[in-house]
Amino acid sequence: MEIWSGYSSVKAHERTEKSLKASLGTAIRHKRSALGISQGELALRAGLHRTYVSDLERGARNPSIESIEKLARALDVSVAKLFEAAGNGKH
Numbered sequence: 001m002e003i004w005s006g007y008s009s010v011k012a013h014e015r016t017e018k019s020l021k022a023s024l025g026t027a028i029r030h031k032r033s034a035l036g037i038s039q040g041e042l043a044l045r046a047g048l049h050r051t052y053v054s055d056l057e058r059g060a061r062n063p064s065i066e067s068i069e070k071l072a073r074a075l076d077v078s079v080a081k082l083f084e085a086a087g088n089g090k091h
Contacts (some may be wrong), residue, residue: 021061025058053071
């Protein structure tokens with residue numbers, strides 16, 4: 001029984017992780033769109049590759065803290081505001 005309990009906890013963690021990645025990606029996309037810039041322009045401003053930005057916006061990658069800082073700076077928002085937008089669903 002304990003094995004299944006641990007498995008359930010792992011699955012719940014994986015769902016939360018996917019949800020956070022997707023929410024952060026959506027927040028990045030909305031902030032980028034509000035600025036009227038392309039993924040390529042955001043990538044250029046942040047010093048990242050365009051396909052990496054695309055992957056982040058789709059929730060397909062785990063961004064490093066360094067990448068999140070670069071993106072926030074490029075989007076002219078604080079890291080805290082970016083995560084707040086992701087957590088609240090207010091993009």
